[in-house]
Amino acid sequence: MAAIESLIKWFADPSHWSGPDGIPTRLLEHIQISAESVAIGALIALPIGIVLGHYGRMGNLAINLSNVGRALPSFGILVIAFQIFGLGDLPIILSLTALAIPPMVTNSYVGLREVDPDIKDAARGMGYRALAQLLRVELPLAIPLVMAGIRTSAVQVVATATLAALIAGGGFGRYIIDGLAQFDYSKLFAGAVLVALLALATEVSLAGLERLLTPPGIRLVKVAAASRATTFKTA
Amino acid sequence: MGTGLFLQAQEQPWILWDWLFTHVSRFTDALQQHIQLTLVAVALALVISIPLGVAAHRWRAVRNPAYVVFGIFYTIPSIALFALLIPYTGLSATTAEIGLVGYAVLIILRNVVVGLDSVPPDVVDAADGMGYRPIARLLRVELPLALPAIFAGVRIATVTTIGLVTITAVIGLGGLGQLILQGLVDNFRTPLVVATVLSIALAFVADLFLFGVQRLALPWSRGV
Amino acid sequence: MNRKPYSGRLLAGLAAIMFAAVACGSTSTPAATSKGNITIAGFAFSEGSVLAELYGQALQHAGYNVTFKLNLGSREVVAPAIKSGQIDLYIGYAATDLEYYNKGAGEATGDATATTAKLNSHLQSISLVALTPSAAVDQNAFAVTKATQQKYSLAKLSDLQPVAGQLVLGAGPECPTRPYCLPGLMSLYGLHFKSFKALDTDGSLTRAAFKSGQIDVGLVFSSDGDLNQLGLVVLQDDKHLEAADNVVPILRQAVASDDAKNVLNEISAKLTTADLVQMNAQVQLLHQDADAVTKVWLQQHNFGM
Numbered sequence: 001m002a003a004i005e006s007l008i009k010w011f012a013d014p015s016h017w018s019g020p021d022g023i024p025t026r027l028l029e030h031i032q033i034s035a036e037s038v039a040i041g042a043l044i045a046l047p048i049g050i051v052l053g054h055y056g057r058m059g060n061l062a063i064n065l066s067n068v069g070r071a072l073p074s075f076g077i078l079v080i081a082f083q084i085f086g087l088g089d090l091p092i093i094l095s096l097t098a099l100a101i102p103p104m105v106t107n108s109y110v111g112l113r114e115v116d117p118d119i120k121d122a123a124r125g126m127g128y129r130a131l132a133q134l135l136r137v138e139l140p141l142a143i144p145l146v147m148a149g150i151r152t153s154a155v156q157v158v159a160t161a162t163l164a165a166l167i168a169g170g171g172f173g174r175y176i177i178d179g180l181a182q183f184d185y186s187k188l189f190a191g192a193v194l195v196a197l198l199a200l201a202t203e204v205s206l207a208g209l210e211r212l213l214t215p216p217g218i219r220l221v222k223v224a225a226a227s228r229a230t231t232f233k234t235a
Numbered sequence: 236m237g238t239g240l241f242l243q244a245q246e247q248p249w250i251l252w253d254w255l256f257t258h259v260s261r262f263t264d265a266l267q268q269h270i271q272l273t274l275v276a277v278a279l280a281l282v283i284s285i286p287l288g289v290a291a292h293r294w295r296a297v298r299n300p301a302y303v304v305f306g307i308f309y310t311i312p313s314i315a316l317f318a319l320l321i322p323y324t325g326l327s328a329t330t331a332e333i334g335l336v337g338y339a340v341l342i343i344l345r346n347v348v349v350g351l352d353s354v355p356p357d358v359v360d361a362a363d364g365m366g367y368r369p370i371a372r373l374l375r376v377e378l379p380l381a382l383p384a385i386f387a388g389v390r391i392a393t394v395t396t397i398g399l400v401t402i403t404a405v406i407g408l409g410g411l412g413q414l415i416l417q418g419l420v421d422n423f424r425t426p427l428v429v430a431t432v433l434s435i436a437l438a439f440v441a442d443l444f445l446f447g448v449q450r451l452a453l454p455w456s457r458g459v
Numbered sequence: 460m461n462r463k464p465y466s467g468r469l470l471a472g473l474a475a476i477m478f479a480a481v482a483c484g485s486t487s488t489p490a491a492t493s494k495g496n497i498t499i500a501g502f503a504f505s506e507g508s509v510l511a512e513l514y515g516q517a518l519q520h521a522g523y524n525v526t527f528k529l530n531l532g533s534r535e536v537v538a539p540a541i542k543s544g545q546i547d548l549y550i551g552y553a554a555t556d557l558e559y560y561n562k563g564a565g566e567a568t569g570d571a572t573a574t575t576a577k578l579n580s581h582l583q584s585i586s587l588v589a590l591t592p593s594a595a596v597d598q599n600a601f602a603v604t605k606a607t608q609q610k611y612s613l614a615k616l617s618d619l620q621p622v623a624g625q626l627v628l629g630a631g632p633e634c635p636t637r638p639y640c641l642p643g644l645m646s647l648y649g650l651h652f653k654s655f656k657a658l659d660t661d662g663s664l665t666r667a668a669f670k671s672g673q674i675d676v677g678l679v680f681s682s683d684g685d686l687n688q689l690g691l692v693v694l695q696d697d698k699h700l701e702a703a704d705n706v707v708p709i710l711r712q713a714v715a716s717d718d719a720k721n722v723l724n725e726i727s728a729k730l731t732t733a734d735l736v737q738m739n740a741q742v743q744l745l746h747q748d749a750d751a752v753t754k755v756w757l758q759q760h761n762f763g764m
Contacts, residue, residue, distance in 0.1 A: 003322055067394065067442065070391070070394045070395055070398060070438070071394050071397070071398060071434075071435050071438035071439060071442075072398065072435060073397075073398045073401040073411070073412070073415070073431055073434040073435070074398065074401075074402070075401045075402050075404065075412055075415055075416075076401060076412075076415045076427065076430065076431030076434060077431070079415055079418060079419045079427055080427060080428065080431060082419070083418075083424055083427065155310055158312070159312030159313070159314075159315075160312075162312045162314050162315060163314060163402065166405070166419065167419070173314070176314055176315065176318050179318070180318070180405070185322060188318050188321070189318065189319065189322075191315070191318065192314075192315035192316070192318035192319045193315075193319075195311075195312050195314075195315040196310075196311040196312070196315050196316075196319075199310050199311060199312055199315075200307065200310050200311075203310050231341070231342050231345070231391055231395070232395075233309065233313075233338055233342075233395050233398075233399065234395075234398055234399075235312050235313055235314070235399075235402065
């Protein structure tokens with residue numbers, strides 16, 4: 001089809017692989033801003049979710065945080081952030097971080113809560129102190145869900161980072177927005193394909209990381225749990 | 236940069252109440268389009284997800300491909316998906332709905348399957364024993380028991396769709412997203428802020444409404 | 460005892476409500492008037508809405524059934540839409556439209572009439588027609604902040620030549636592909652900027668970029684109403700990169716009846732650049748609605764409101 005042909009031609013053009021608007025530059029921009037946002041979000045969200053889950057406190061808040069997060073229109077958040085902070089990376093990272101936090105809190109909370117109380121009892125019986133119990137018994141058991149939360153956040157951040165082009169951000173979203181403005185169908189299509197591939201790659205690689213980090217004994221049991229990760233789509 | 240520059244932007248209040256009260260119809264029109272796009276998406280998603288979910292529950296051969304296909308769809312960022320569809324379906328509601336329906340299907344489908352899976356085998360046996368034919372058993376025993384999970388899925392899908400509709404402003408639709416776009420283009424905070432707040436409020440109201448319906452229709456199930 | 464029928468009925472009722480809401484929600488088609496339907500589109504900047512409302516309302520009061528598609532996009536979106544019949548009319552700018560339809564052949568001049576005639580020679584084969592250009596003009600203009608102007612002693616675009624390499628240019632994403640934008644600056648003035656930042660077409664992103672110093676030179680429109688207030692200075696186009704961008708309605712030949720053309724030409728004849736600047740100022744600075752502002756203009760010019 002003509003569409004596929006022009007797409008292949010676009011990718012075959014060497015000028016699209018270099019310079020400030022080239023694929024490597026845009027890829028790095030996109031990854032950088034996504035990674036920063038997920039990292040900052042994780043630094044905030046994971047301790048909160050884990051501690052709340054460990055003590056079993058404020059469960060409603062932890063779970064409903066995802067409902068609140070889902071209700072936030074990412075486009076509106078980005079433009080409001082632009083109005084407050086102007087152009088640049090700051091408003092983008094703030095918005096993305098805000099959207100990244102809810103799934104990580106909810107999933108870590110649920111992950112910690114799901115740890116079998118018998119196991120916690122056994123650990124206490126074996127003499128584990130509280131922090132050690134948390135780190136060496138509960139967390140490893142909760143890893144599948146914690147990772148699922150990180151994975152969900154990461155994929156959503158990559159998707160929302162695409163929208164950042166609307167407030168003069170970089171990344172692959174630039175190809176989509178510029179392609180729309182210039183009515184350059186190949187650029188638009190290429191941008192969409194690149195973003196889709198990046199999102200899928202993020203999903204797959206983090207799922208792989210999750211499997212790597214899960215202690216072998218747990219892998220067999222926890223498959224069903226991981227699939228219960230909160231569905232969270234904001235972009 | 237010197238004083239006096241961008242006085243407009245610096246002093247612009249977040250909400251110009253005068254403007255707001257004289258432009259209520261803008262918001263009600265946008266709200267209407269927003270609700271319409273959402274309803275169509277969720278309704279179509281239900282129509283697809285329930286039969287597909289029944290099939291996926293029955294046959295492994297349907298379940299895994301369905302999850303994979305809709306899972307991939309779901310992972311693709313919405314703006315990218317709309318961009319991919321534009322050459323074929325144009326800057327139209329169809330493009331928007333294809334994306335929105337696809338996302339909602341994954342959410343609801345998973346819950347239909349989980350819901351059906353969670354029907355205790357004893358109940359299924361008992362129904363068989365009472366003489367229910369498979370379809371009757373499905374409609375009058377299994378699906379009703381799966382309703383709590385399905386409802387939960389519908390709630391999540393609705394809230395998600397309401398948020399995603401704002402993005403369709405980029406292809407000329409958007410509902411409340413149009414007002415957010417106006418706020419961006421015109422450097423005008425009022426429609427931006429009010430539309431964002433309305434979108435969040437709409438999501439909460441929809442969620443609460445569905446929760447209420449669930450309580451009414453399924454009093455034996457506590458809200459999930 | 461048996462709850463299932465109850466829940467079933469409730470759900471059926473819900474479904475009925477949903478479908479009713481969808482059905483009733485769709486806008487009712489207005490009754491066809493005697494003169495027919497016209498869909499008019501506006502570009503995605505505030506003057507685009509002003510012009511679309513101006514000409515559109517005039518047609519409405521002449522008895523046409525007008526559908527407005529405001530903020531449709533850039534010319535790259537609007538032109539295909541009119542070619543495919545999705546819209547019937549848009550208000551363009553003579554020189555920029557000529558260079559769009561002739562694929563950048565460089566035929567536009569400072570003469571509005573000649574430019575429009577050339578435009579029509581290209582529009583004929585795609586069943587479009589451009590009417591008589593108005594005296595009102597809105598050209599691309601390149602502005603700098605007062606601070607930048609003083610720093611480099613800038614008065615005209617040629618003054619940028621020695622310092623362009625230190626400056627960042629900001630404009631809409633379509634600028635690098637428009638002959639009157641980046642390519643023109645490079646070829647006619649020899650300006651090679653340090654970098655280009657894709658923002659928006661004379662919108663809030665461009666203004667914010669000026670404010671934060673992320674761009675030094677930015678694309679604005681010569682009829683903007685808020686340049687003074689923003690502390691921006693337009694550099695003179697001494698080599699005449701921008702040609703006659705007079706306001707001109709472009710419509711499909713199928714809807715170009717004599718009556719419609721008369722209505723549109725009457726508006727064009729009475730519209731001045733000062734009018735545009737004033738209407739733009741009201742919309743951009745006072746947040747008045749484009750349709751309200753144009754309504755006032757139409758009343759003042761006795762268009763039988």
